[in-house]
Amino acid sequence: MIVFIDTPAYRQNLMEGDIFISMNGHDVFDKDTYERAYNTTKHQNVINFKMMRNSRIINIPIDLRK
Numbered sequence: 001m002i003v004f005i006d007t008p009a010y011r012q013n014l015m016e017g018d019i020f021i022s023m024n025g026h027d028v029f030d031k032d033t034y035e036r037a038y039n040t041t042k043h044q045n046v047i048n049f050k051m052m053r054n055s056r057i058i059n060i061p062i063d064l065r066k
Contacts, residue, residue, distance in 0.1 A: 002016060003015060003016055008062050008063060008064050009062055012060055012061070012062050012063070013060070014049070014051070014060060014062070015053065017053070018051045018052070018053050019051060019052040019053075020034060020049065020050075020051060021050040021051060021052055021057065022037070022049070022050040023037040023038065023041050023047055023048070023049055023050075024037070024040070024041045024044070024047055024048050025048075026040060026041070044064075045063065045064055045065050046061050046062065046063050046064065047061070047062045047064065048060075048061050048062075049061070049062060
């Protein structure tokens with residue numbers, strides 16, 4: 001994953017190398033499941049990501065209004 005400077009993901013400390021597990025409870029396994037999860041959450045103000053970072057599972061809420 002690439003995180004661009006001055007984006008909501010950057011401001012919430014998403015890091016290059018983080019691995020998506022789910023978005024708002026929708027499991028993400030590959031590009032297709034990511035797109036389905038994104039399409040169900042893209043109109044929400046906050047997306048809750050579950051990520052794998054350094055062999056640990058973390059939850060990161062991303063506020064898209066900022």
